[in-house]
Amino acid sequence: MKFHFKTDYDQDIRMFPDWWNFSLYAALLVLALCLPLLIDPFFLGEATNVLIWATAGLGLMLLTGQTGQVSLGHSAFMALGCYSCVLMMEANVPFLAAFLLAGVITGIVGALIAIPALKLHGVYLAIATLALAILADDIIVLLKEWTDGVNGKMSPPIDLFGYEISRWNNPVEWYYLTLAVVLMVTLFYRNLLRAPLGRAFAAVRDSEISAQAMGVNVAQTKTIAFGISCAITGLGGALMGLFAGAFNNETFNFLLSIQLLMMIVVGGLGFIHGAFLGAVVIAFLPQVLSMTTDLFGRGVAIPGLESGVFGVILILFILFEPMGLYGRWLKIRTFLELFPFARKDMFKRQKSYLKTERLR
Template identity: 45%
Template structure:
């Protein structure tokens, strides 16, 4: 078991105190940096998509994991970011301008949604975000002169003043830099007064209000930050898919993002990364199950949605802390063996909050 002896006041505000955690993060960053020189073009594209989903999961984690606001329609913000980035690139705007504008527009729309739904809780908030996603998907499909409607929209390459970034190492490093910057930013945000306000609202709105926090303002700010990060992920994802259609950002994609943060571990940045890993291998798991199950079941429509819902329910009931919580238990077992006690971690349950004020 590792014992930390603090010799400096700065150690109280350092994000990574554990030496093992610092080593693991450094190793992960080094592997990400050398990946383009080790893997081929196909696997590099797959890793890029994986990084984008880490970014999208991080955005949703700010809202659900850190603020406690349930969202069933977060893929709509990915769609807003993807279409905004692609349309502006089509007009010749440099990509280092289109990406921030895509994130800003998604954030402003998210803040408007947060303002409209700031008094809602639990089930009603989930339904409101689901309806918002359906409205956005319908609007994108109907706005044919700009978005191409249901026929789709071809995504221009990243370009600025005649210089184009095609799929490859340069694009990968741009995505990696943005993801690392956002992870660093969210990690520091959650140590600030704003981040602590998010957690206070998540844990108890009654206590947060009694301490003088403006609940509505905190929710609106959480929606803005969450939607901005998710919109940025959508703008990057557009360059990896090369073609956009409204159906790509529908309810299925929202459930995929929700599955990511619940399975990875609510309330942790590492949980978003673990969730992205799980979602990346989930299609292979579904394909394997379809080969095992009887044909009458394997070919049923909606099998993916059924599995998404079953996995979410199973983790909420049996492992609310997600994959990251399971990893913490395993790590503690290895650090304290043979003195580990099963009662060290008491199972916790999560419920939708229903407390409200008029």
């Protein structure tokens, strides 16, 4: 059991509370950097996939986990990020500029959409964003001149400072590219949470009324959260499209945003770690399932098995571990650190009972 003896207010907002914590993350970074030496190209591709999902998940986590707004429409923003990045690359904008601009564009569009949408609460917001995701699918088809509709687009080769990166020729470089993006996003995210804006997000999530009383501009905070969240998700979408090689409107189906939401819930809502753990689950679940069905001798893929199993996993998580995988790890860690003084109810949350605003 460690005690942090506080002598300074800055200690509360340090990036790493102590040297042990810092060295753990440093070790993780070294492991991530050495990963290409340790595993073969197939699994490296899977690792890249995990990191891409994690990027998109971090975007949604910022909105749902930190600010408490549910969005079922993030597939629309992934599509926007992807199409704008690829269109700019086709117009001979250098990759780096196109990629970052795609994020900025998605963020701005997201914030613009957020202004009217965030008047809505909880369920209504979820439904409005779900409608947005479905509309995005149709709009991609309608904007045939730019998006090539249902035929889809091939992603152009990535040219980074005169150095070509393609998934098949040099997967290691692709991995490092994704890792760099994820690191950038994670650092940004972590720093945001330490800044006043991040505190405002948490205040809005926990109670809008008390946030307002503390001087937080709720509408503005929500809009900014939506914008940043969309920007990050857009980057994830751009990576996903480029990594897939070819994409069309079906790639960014509304089911993608449901998957994204489920992913961050399984990982642990409100934790950066949760986005990564959820990404590992969602990226490796299809492999595990196909291995299991092979084991039982049903060679043919069972349609809908993946989402069915994922649904069951999700229900079990909400019932037995609402804090997700990372929450479970926190509980285990606390148990070990405090042994034998840990108690079952240490993580118990206050239940909230409903009181409607309806008149009858």
